[in-house]
Amino acid sequence: MTLLLTNGLVAVGGFDVGIDRVVIGLFSGLTYGLLAVGLVLVYRSSRFVNFAYGSIGAFGAAILALFVGDWGAPYWIGFPAAILVAAALSGAIEVGVVRRLAGRPSLIGMIATLGLSQFILISALLINSDGVSGFTFPQPSYLPSFTMGRMPVGPPYIAMFVLGPLVLLGLARFLRHSRHGLAIRAAADDPDAASLEGIRAPRMASLAWAIAGGIAAFSAILVTPTTSGQSIETLGPDLLLKGLAGAVIARMSSIPIAVGASLGVGVLEQVLLSNPDTRDLVPVVLGLVIVAALLRQPELGRAGQERIGWRRIGPSPLPAAYADVRAIRLTPVVLGASLALVAVSLAYVVSNETASVLTSVTGFALVGLSVGLITGVAGQLSLGQFAYAGIGGAVSVHLATRSDNFVVGVVGGVVAAGLVSALVGIPALRLKGLALAVSTLAFALATSAWVLRLDLFLGDGVSPPKPTWFGYSLELSRDYYLFALLMLALGLWVSANLWRSGFGRSLQALRDNEDAARAFTVPSRRRKLQLYFTAGALAGLGGVVIGHGQSQLTVNSFPASASIDVVALTVVGGLGLVLGPLVGSLLIVGLPSLVALGLPGQAALAVGWLAVVVLLPDGLGGLGIRARDRWYDLLATRAGIDPASARAELEDAPSPLRATARLEGLFEEPPAVGAAGAPQLVVQGLARRFGGVVAVDQVHLEVGRGEILGIIGPNGAGKTTLFEVIAGFTAADAGQVLFEGVDVTRSSPESRAMAGLVRSFQDAALFSTLTVRETVMIAGERVAPSNVLASALGTRLPDRRKAAQADELIERMGLGPFEGRTIAELSTGTRRVVELTCLLALEPRVLLLDEPSAGIAQSESEALGSLLLDIRRELGTTMIVIEHDLPLLARLCDRMVAMNLGRLVASGTPDEVRAHPAVVESYLGSSAAANDRSGPHLSSVPRTGSDTMTLTTPL
CATH class of the missing domain: 1.10.3470 (ABC transporter involved in vitamin B12 uptake, BtuC)
Incomplete structure (x- = not known):
């Protein structure tokens, strides 16, 4: 590394890192910080990146060039006017476009802003085709110019230095102390809760977008005079990238971090510009900064993932008669x-x-x-x-x-x-x-x-x-x-x-x-x-x-x-x-x-x-x-087929409450098991914390081969988190998970499921756009994995094997009338049966069932219990069941444990656990609902089920 000191120039490895460069970088960084703040505001209110953000700023700059350059208006009148125009445009976008996309995936919102970006840039060119250039763009009036070291400091930098902190402080005070600012933050954090408090979340989102649009224009107006040769086509994407760097480093959430990171981005940009060999590398380096920041972000938990459903791809299926x-x-x-x-x-x-x-x-x-x-x-x-x-x-x-x-x-x-x-x-x-x-x-x-x-x-x-x-x-x-x-x-x-x-x-x-x-x-x-x-x-x-x-x-x-x-x-x-x-x-x-x-x-x-x-x-x-569908209907009519009747048969298949499941001889060979005499699943000292919250605290469990273990506990006891850790979806902070003698603590969920350790989910949501048959075929990936090269070449052999398995399982589980319907169309009870069908396709050795009766009727719950018992009897499958329906769980399980505050507080037979003082106090209390939901007193309900292999299961 070479350090040179010449005429005030401080050069390190060919880069100027003198005080003048650093100061100019901080001036620019203030402006980029404002850009990042606007991106954070929009992201928190709409949950997607506004890719039209830079274009809105460029539009505001074009408006200023029109007011001052073409119409001769004073700069300090045109400046706030252009900001207000950009703010109004941004707010109108939220009302006219973004709000209309509510209920659709956030990706669609981002795509819409891409279209808006194109339109806004073209509109800016129509307004002022040659005014948004670093050479000709109006500069702030009545502000001095001077030289710092070797760097000229013009009025735009002075305006950044004076106005940037004022805007940041004013914005911070507005968001922290004003009624509307607090409402914006509340609506962004939890729109539903804000609505209950009388806050109109859509209005707050519009206000957040308007503020962000004004900030974008403010930044673009001050940055444009400092960029030589900048055009309106490149100004929008360039501003967006510089704002995104700070916003992504701040994880699209923290305004102070976004501002601090943007100051660093401004300094980094000036250092790169100081070396002729790296002047064109600014977008490259900023891209690397963004990627590095993304790689350091924590993975979203299930609660943070988007729940909005997608549309099914491809044409809708035609009636079979066609x-x-x-x-x-x-x-x-x-x-x-x-x-x-x-x-x-x-x-x-x-x-x-x-x-x-x-x-x-x-x-x-x-x-x-x-x-x-x-x-x-x-x-x-x-x-x-x-x-x-x-x-x-x-x-x-x-x-x-x-x-x-x-x-x-x-x-x-x-x-x-x-x-x-x-x-x-x-x-x-x-x-x-x-x-x-x-x-x-x-x-x-x-x-x-x-x-x-x-x-x-x-x-x-x-x-x-x-x-x-x-x-x-x-x-x-x-x-x-x-x-x-x-x-x-x-x-x-x-x-x-x-x-x-x-x-x-x-x-x-x-x-x-x-x-x-x-x-x-x-x-x-x-x-x-x-x-x-x-x-x-x-x-x-x-x-x-x-x-x-x-x-x-x-x-x-x-x-x-x-x-x-x-x-x-x-x-x-x-x-x-x-x-x-x-x-x-x-x-x-x-x-x-x-x-x-x-x-x-x-x-x-x-x-x-x-x-x-x-x-x-x-x-x-x-x-x-x-x-096409209308043409096919016409052809079908000419062939003597009534299109309405044919499509009704496809779309309106009756939904029976019960169907007959036949599990005998389902697999030629039962799923393999581990060494005889050893516990099939062992959990040793398992612990998991989320910040200061202890979700799972030193849990020890041993589950024998073919056993059904029930887990009860109040909401928040850590039951589902325990399943998350056992199944591999959440990493353990301490402890081990041993499956058939093998340590799987660090294994992925996929590898655990391949080995036979399989879990279900509370909501049984499955895959909303796939049909029942396609969903069961997804579970068939275990026995016939898809190969991308074979798929590209059109090879169908793996799919034929999965299709054959899916067809047999669907027929045995009584799901035939539903095989062509999407999961989104099914009732909760039917989805439960589809999920169990998928679990059977995985040939499980241990099943982790998370509240399998949630959302289904009492009569269906009783039939569900019979199905689970027959799965255990036919396949020898071990089960661990989380359930709030105590009579159902008592009928199912051989042994029961209770959890509270992340710990096991009781273990034994269902009667012993129910009578345990800690369980009575923390969970059962005096409520009769949990005791009686599934019918008779648990002591009068047999736990072995029927002796036949044919049973009635819920749909």
Whole structure:
């Protein structure tokens, strides 16, 4: 490390770290701190990142440039006026867009703000096309300028220094002491509780958005004069990234930490700018800071995870009777062949210029397929897919040139994009939603600003080779378009295979309910890495198509904004449809390229796709599906089928209260057991704390093979947390879990379930968008795991085995009338039976059942007990049951323990535990409800069940 002191310059390793740089960095950091505060306010009120935040600031800056530069208004009149306009715009966005998305996943809100960002930036250009530039932007009047060391300190920095702290202090006082500020905080922390206190949570959210919008404009107005060559297109994303760095470090919650971290971001930026070799690395370094902050954040517990359900992907199933109508069977074949013929024919009738546009459409559609997989199927938002396309295209060009083999280039580009995508996705393995969106946004900006500019990738531009077809080089755009079509067909085939395979089904399960999927042995982290690699590879294939189609490939071919465009076209086409990205690409990429829209037309297009997000959850493709259904109904009517009756049979299957379950001979070989004589499950000194709260305190348990152990205790006693630790969903602070003599304390939930230690959940929520049959097939992943490569190639052997097992279990458990219905449509009792069916598919050795009778009727509870006893008798399954229904539990269990305040307070037979003084005092008291819910006094209820293998079970 070299330290130089020259004319006031303090240089360390080529970087200026003098007092002047630090002070200027602190000035900028104050402004970035305000940006971070606004992001935190919005996140806490709406639970998602407002990706239009920087654009709102840029819009406010454009308003100031209009007022002062064009209309000649005094700066200090235009300044607050522009802030108020931006605040009003932000508040209107919350009322007009965000509030309409209530009840839908937060990811949809983030996608909507992406559309808003595009529209707002275009609107800002319409208002003032050349005023938002660091060279011409108005500067604060009546403020001095001076030089500090070698750094000029102009009026914008003085305004930051004077106004920044005042705004921060005023905001802090407002949030801590004013009535509205306290209401905003209360509504953000718990909207339902705030509503009970008379606080109108929606109004407080609107106020929070308005304040954040004003802050964004304040920051943009003061930052813009300090950035040379800044344009309105780059100002929005640049401001967003700098604000996000501090906000993410503060975990999107702590305003003081966000401000402190942003001060550091400002200093870091100035230090990087001081070295000519690192001036372009600011977005790269900020991206690394964001990723590092994400990796240090704690994993969300179940209480912090989003509970809003997703929509089912793909077209709705057709009535079974339609399968016999020949015209219906032939329609998709004829339609697909016709579309393919038209697409190929275009190569012979359009100009080379139009063919080049169609090639871009196919390339964007391929990248959109990757968005459809990662967002539509897996429910995560990536804003870096076009960056992966750029890396794939660049690698492909270099490999094809050096190896003189085009196939080597294509494969290398696809694999490189997939590997980079998997690497960037690592922070999202632990944190859902926010992590992937933020880290990929940072990566997209860094890729455009620095990575692709390296000579290793595109440098100042490269000349891509063209593919050769039987010795004929596809130099002409019309010829190359045919190659692009072939790659699109390949991408569509692979995507369709993945969507309908066990791999796609497990991604949907992880999206709907990750904990339940892991309990059913779906390997969460491996599946996500496979998802990121596969989606990146599809994006890389799109980059290959785009890259080799250019005469000169430069970084401008893969702008960061294109990652937002591919999200837009996928949403517009339909997130839940394989062909959705192609429909959206024709509209969003093809239309502006073939027709000169101008800024007004682009604004209208942005409004259009925003309207699709808000009003058409299934996109334009959903309209096509509804048209298909009407056409099929017409064909069915002509074939003598009544569509209403056929669909009623599908959608309105009667829900019987009882069905007959047959468990005898369910498995050819009973589940294996451990060494004879040893306890099957041993818990030694298990402890778990959450801050100062002791949830589980030195618990010791031993459960014998085939035993049913009941656990009782009041709410908050630590029962469910004990299950969480035993099943591996929560790490133990101390103690051991031994399963059949093997220490599994540090094993994942998936590996414990694979070994036979399986748990259920209180809510039996399962996977809301999957059908009963698909849900049981998810549990079949244990015996026939899905392989991503086999799934991509369309291999169906693992699925056939899972389907056969699911069909047998569904028939034995009496679930036949429900197999085609989604879990969201089922009653609680039916979901319980579906969950038990899934647990049986796992061939469990030990079952951890968490309140299995919760939410079902008394008569169903009695039948549930009979089913559990028969499972134990037929399979020899050991069970540990948490239950508040004491007569049911007494009928089931051989032994009972009671918990209170995290400790075991009693153990013995059901009668002994119920009579224990600590149990009477802490749990039973004088309430008769817990004693009598399931019928007769427990002493009169046999605990062995019936002698037959046929029983009545609840639905």
